[in-house]
Amino acid sequence: MLKVSTYAEAMSATRTPPGPGRPVPSPDHQGCDGALSRAFGFLGKRWNGVIIGTLLHGPLGFADLRRTVGGISDSVLSERLSELAAAGLVTRTVDPGPPVSVEYHLTPAGQALTPALEALATWASTNLPAEGCRPRPADRRRS
Secondary structure, three states: OOOOOHHHHHHHHHHHOOOOOOOOOOOOOOOHHHHHHHHHHHHHHOOHHHHHHHHOOOOHHHHHHHHHHOOOHHHHHHHHHHHHHOOOEEEEEEEEOOOOOEEEEEOOOHHOOHHHHHHHHHHHHOOOOOOOOOHHHHHHHHO
């Protein structure tokens, strides 16, 4: 495995052709990690990571989830929730009511992403400029 200590070294070691003053990748470097590529391919799909991150704090109904995520259409949210459910990360619970209510919550597999998403959030807080986020509905009530 290629050992680098900084992001810049990683980028130069994997994308810049060898040459004077540039590191040469070790012979055991076989390309990207397939599991990591699959994880980012799925979680990096627009809204998936944000939806999972939002549900880490507890179950939400469709309307509350849409408001909390912000900027997502009903159809896209519905599509992403179906994808997450098919992947075994989210479950949909229907309470027949009256009135009928639907809640989405993380499965144990979805909850297993907590350490990774918390680490990403910590990294982003330190290394990326802040963008507006909407508070969860329960958080707004406490204010």
